[in-house]
Amino acid sequence: MIAIIFGPPGVGKGTQSALLSEKLNILHISTGDILRKAIQNKTELGIKSSKYINAGELIPDELITGMVFDAIKNISSDNGFILDGYPRNIAQTEDLDKMLLTFSKKVDVVINIVLSDDEIIKRILGRRVCDLCGRVTHVDYGAQMDSDVCEVCGGELKTRTDDTAEAIRNRLKVYYSQTLPVLDHYRARSIVMDIDGNRGKENISADILAIFKE
Ligand code: AMP
16 A cells, blocks of 8 residues: 655644554655654755755755655565655656556555644644654643653654744745645545544544555
8 A cells, every 4th residue: 555644734644654654564754754864864965955944945856756766666565655745746746656657556545634724833833853763742742842851762852943933834835835736636536535634643543544444
């Protein structure tokens, strides 16, 4: 199964992909996570990417496509994978179709998590991420505003550098202008499933799992 977890920034794509990946034993490929790791490790990709991420802009396609190809080229064909954060514009969507065709594969399902802008902004401004294990938490659920200790691994909970009010506004603008058209591409193939994101993560996860078990 090749699935895309789709939706605006802050809607919970990473959380839902991680839950699904664990429950179904499917590889989770998050382009945002790969880029943040590259920045942490100061690789060439990381150095080139950080200014775009901090401004809430998309990284140029030529950097992203090679990165995704590297992530999927060695996967075994058995279980498939979940894409989170990719594709994010029409050019990437076409690149993905071509890449998958070389493995005689195609996207099977697109899970579109729907949430209002007001709720998105509230969630992103309260989001804290562990700098060691990547666990995501929220100030409304116990994480403190500045820094805190991750209860899973003892790492430090931090605010993402692109979770500022200014970057969020830009990320939403980019989402509506460049990323949302991707959905039409997949709607034309009747593989989009819309999910109400304005609920607890367990309820959302149960709905997504049900789609996979159909
Ligand atoms: P995310 O963690 O998915 O919200 O991604 C964080 C940031 O990484 C985005 O705001 C972009 O700057 C960059 N990024 C992630 N995935 C892509 C992509 N497919 N194309 C371009 N930029 C991306």
